[in-house]
Amino acid sequence: MDFDLLYLVLLGSVLLIFYKLTAQKKKFQHKNQLPSPPSLPIIGHFHLLKQPLGQTLTNLSAKYGPIYFLRLGSRPALVLSDRSVIEECFSKNDIVFSNRPLLPSRKFTSYNFVTISAPYGNFWRNLRRFTALEIFSAKRLQMSSNVRAEELRIMIKHLFERSLKGAKEVDVRAFLYVLDFNIIMRMVAGNRCIEKEKIDTDEAKAKMDELTRIFRPDITSALGDYFPFLRWLSYFGVERKLVKLHKKRDAFTQRLVDAHRNSKKPSSVDDIEIKGAVVDVMLKLQESEPEFYTDNVIKGFMQxxxxxxxxxxxxxxxSAISELISHPEVLKKAREEIDNVVGQSRILNDADLPKLAYLHCILNETLRLNFLSVLPPRESSEDCNIAGYHIPQGTQLLVNISAVHTDPDVYSEPKMFKPERFQDITEEKGGCKFMSFGVGRRICPGASLAMRVMELSLGTLIQCFEWENAEDVSVGATETPVKIIFRPREELVKVLDQL
Ligand code: HEM
Known part of the structure; x- marks a missing residue:
């Protein structure tokens, strides 16, 4: 009897799913039918999404064109792989596609969607306004420039002292994690993750391993996000892991909030400007707007x-360091530019960056060819029209930026690493040609901070050290270790000695 009931429930669920999927397909067949590969029952096109995702989507667009439809389980998705279609989409439907999909599993890591990844609306707009004014404005970035300079000086001094004890290889990624976590932590909470005396210790390594694990961006989705009938299964798998992860993030940031709340509060805005940490600014705003700046919003933003x-x-x-090792002529040209602009009697600083155009081009070219292939998904908040096709509300949007970044009609010799192409500024600013920081209203708010941090660190490493590849560098493979021997440049030893 129980077995019959179970059988009926299962049969009913399968029929319901079929009905929903057919209804969804009909919705899309509305007017002009979007091109789409053949699909399988229930999973739709899920089985086609092989890694690397950008390449898979580009291969599909070779067959189905610059705009096509995929069904990912219960979620309809639209893939755009061509510059002009992406431009059309965002010039006409920027607001419609300013939503991020409400994936059920993300609820656990976002205090129920009260972070910057919230859907488009008042809450998100207010938080973005706060970031633009209080964190990433030119004035704030100027104020935090001493933090970046100090952290970089500590790391460069560390490299120099290490090299005096005998040139040893440096794990570039581990080195950069300490530098970048310390910079962001000082901006967020005013203190370092790793103290300078401890940089090379086992304790510091263990701490960095833990931090990089806890604060790895949430890019994997649970199966239950796409197959609602599997949610109970993913609850015991991915979702349980996400809940555990979230508890760790929450405990880490709650400790910081409590420490700042209990320490001597900034008495005025001037005081905040001296202390400057994001948590202090947000706690001060909590006093006047407690309903908006709740502890969860503060912790979510810090995370x-x-x-x-x-x-x-x-x-x-x-990736930039790997590219420069493989392209010594580019490294040489960058060093000449830095020597011309900065000289050899001091280390470069934030004020030099606008004059280091070639360094800027190297980072743009690295971003174009490496790192991100598909933008984090968006979702349409209402029906709209793109390239003559009717796109219903609730459609996920996958913008395949790697297809545009390697399109020979957009970039000549697209597979070549040629920073010079960005010397013409329109390469960077020209519509949806360069999209490493995203597009439209959801574009990365931290882009100018990121460029400053990267230009300053890469530029200083180029200026102060000769680089030698300690082993075969595999360019573009972001997970393989990159080991470099940094030898102080003779001309800079005096300056390095005074750090
Ligand atoms: C190389 C460095 C970076 C790259 C390539 C990058 C790229 C991106 C991309 C592609 C997006 C999604 C944009 C879209 O959907 O159109 C994004 C969003 C975001 N980025 Fe960055 N980013 C970088 C550094 C940073 C930094 C340093 C911060 C802050 C400290 C930051 C904060 C954010 C935030 C908060 C969002 C979410 C914005 C929203 O949904 O409203 N990013 N970033």
Whole structure:
């Protein structure tokens, strides 16, 4: 009897799913039918999404065109792989596609969607306004420039002292993680993750391993996000892991909030400007707007900065260093530019960056070819029209930026690493040509901070050291270790000695 009931429930669920999927397909067949690969029952096109995702989507667009439809379990998705279609989409439907999908599993890591990854609306707009004014404005970035300079000086001094004891290889990624976590932590909470005396200790390594694990951006989704009938299964798998992870993030940031709340509060805005940590600014605002700046909003924002602001810059810098090792002529040209602008009697600083155009081009070219292939998904908040196709509300949008970044109609010799192409500024600013920081209203708010951190660190490493590849560097493979021997440049030894 019980077995019959179970059988009926299962049969009913399968029929319901079929009905829903057919209804969804009909919705899309509304007017002009979007091109789409053949799909399988229930999973739709899920089985087609092989890694690397950008390449898979590009291969599909070779067959189905610059705009096509995929069904990912219960979620309809639209893939755009061509510059002009992406431009059309965002010039007409920027607001419609300013939503991020409400994936059920993300609820656990976002205090129920009260972080910067919230859907488009008042809450998100207010938080973005806060970031633009209080964190990433030119004035705030200027104020935090001493933090970046100090942290970099500590790491460069450390490299120099290490090299005096005998040139040893440096794990570039581990080195950059300490640097970038310390910078972002000082901006967020006013203190370092790793004290300078401890940089090379086992204790510091263990701490960095833990921090990079806890604050790795949430890019994997649970199966239950796409197959609601599997949610109970993913609850015991991915979702349980996410809940555990979230508890760790929450405990880490709650400790920081409590410490700042209990310490001597900033008495005025001037005092905040001296202390400057994001948590102090947000706690001060909590006094006047407690309903908006709740503890969860503050913690969620601190977590977003630690997640979005560390791995991204570390991965990009590691790729840039790999590219420069493989292209010594580019490294030489960058060093000549720095020597011409800065000289050899001091180390470069934030004020030099606008004059180091070639360094800027190297980072843009690295971003174009490496790091991100598909933008974090968006979701349409209402029906709209793109390239003559009707797109219903609730459609996920996958923007395949790697297809545009390697399109020979957009970039000549697209597979070549040629920073010079960015010397013409329109390469960077020209519509949806360069999209490493995203597009439209959801574009990365930390882009100028990221560029400053990366230009300053990469530029200083180029200026102060000769680089030698300690082993075969595999360019573009972001997970392989990059080991470099940094030898102080003779011309800079005197300056390095005084750090
Ligand atoms: C190389 C460095 C970085 C790259 C390539 C990068 C790239 C991106 C991209 C592609 C997006 C999604 C944009 C879209 O959907 O159109 C994004 C969002 C975001 N980034 Fe960055 N980012 C970097 C560094 C940073 C830094 C340093 C911070 C802050 C400390 C930051 C904070 C954020 C935040 C908060 C969002 C979410 C914005 C929203 O949904 O409203 N990013 N970033």
């Amino acid at each position: 977003a900065m630690l997640m979005a602001g560390t791995h991204t810059t570390v991965m990009t810098m590691t």
